[in-house]
Amino acid sequence: MPLSENQTPAPNDIPQDVDGLLRLAAQSMFDVLARSTEGMMVIDRDHRVVWISDGYKRFLPALGFAGEHEFVGRPVEDVVPNTQMLQVLESGKPVLVDLLTNKAGTFLVSRLPLRNDAGEVIGALGLVLLDHPETTMQPLIQKFARLQQELEDTRRQLAAQRRPKYTIASFIGASPAALEVKRQARRVAQTDSTVLLLGETGTGKELLAHAIHSASRRAHRPLVSVNIAAVPETLLEAEFFGVSPGAYTGADRKGRDGKFKLADGGTLFLDEIGDMPLALQSKLLRVLQEQEVEPLGSNTVLRVDVRVIAATSRDLAAMVAAGSFRADLYYRLNVLPIRVPALRERLEDIEALAEALGEDIARRSGMPQKLLSPDAIEWLMRQPWPGNIRELRNTLEQVSLMSDDMQLTAQHFEGGAGLPTATTTAAPATPAPAAPAITPAQAVAPLPELIEALERDAIARALQATGGNRMAAARLLQISRASLYERLARWPELEAKVQVSGGA
């Protein structure tokens, strides 16, 4: 029915020949492209060149052809080196932008499949969008090159940070106990098994983990560390296994690789494994057994090749007995245990350690290295060092910085700040009895008061031993960081002993 003048046609009624319009659009587009691009060609389903545009003809001499008659009619792969037109014929998928380089130059090209009404691929269309894109696309290429350079620099910096800081020779000491540790470290470095480093705080477990990694076949791959005690429990799972894109909104929207993925091909150092929450222990066990991780919010698994070195200052066997550490994980970790001796078990190493630590302190502070008199060495050997080498280092650093003298004697240490936690006259085999926290006069007092005095005193000593480092002090006391913080809040006078930066 004809429309009256003031009637607007409903979209469905458009009395147009849509097919005809589309054909026209295709034809116009073809003509525009044939004229405005650098060149165009069509091949049939037998990959023969059936047509080239006028623009394309100027490439023929560079491709080695005198004229169109030598080129058209021949298989495209015979006349255009490196062509990818056959792949488009085979896959039926367009390649919208690609770079093609051959003896005629480098070109920015597009390739589109041509289909008949039944949808079958009956040929392909090739477009040369830009001739010598290296000059025409210079600004874009420069920007791309700059971004690539920045990415490369960042990768290099990250690799440098992940490079092992220590080798086995960095573990100073020639005592039988130290030599035995180094022998075991060298031996386990040859294997790919899980290593468990057991020892008190500050004995050099982290140093050994780096050393084992750098002596292993994985040395050229990353060493990634996670201090389990330092990561809030709620974030640990994402930290370990990563987050798949879209699992969360906000900062993690794009997804994030977990430490296992980052350590792929290398080593993962799990410090303070004893602080691992029970729920995560079973997941860690699965990863150790299967070498597969499942990022949060994803239902695919990633294969990883990671060697785990775990460390703890806690008594894992006792934790297993108490039910706070899974027995199966403990056995899995305990394949190659190395017990790192306390400093008081290898007092003969103190001189060499003090020398090496003194050199490092001087280098870092920019001041000349101080000499230690024989009586200073003897004094150092008489201390119990509950904070081990970290405590020895803190003491040396504080006494060196407090004095202008070039030689440090026992007197400097006896009167200096940062004294070790207890002084005895004979070299002890076990920690020396500390000065009593409770005097005889207080000895008969309400039990809660006595316990509180003992606790306060123990915390003060631990903070002193660790140079005010709260995390190390909590480890030394074998209490959680949270309970140390709670006690520090209760006894503000102890806060004065906390390092400004070492609170961790």
Ligand SMILES: Nc1ncnc2c1ncn2[C@@H]1O[C@H](COP(=O)(O)OP(=O)(O)OP(=O)(O)O)[C@@H](O)[C@H]1O
């Ligand atoms: N044998 C050693 N030779 C030289 N320096 C050492 C040695 N052992 C430890 N150190 C130094 O002592 C400090 C503490 O060592 P490290 O962090 O490896 O101990 P840790 O056992 O991992 O301690 P924590 O359990 O508290 O994390 C570091 O500065 C380390 O370089």
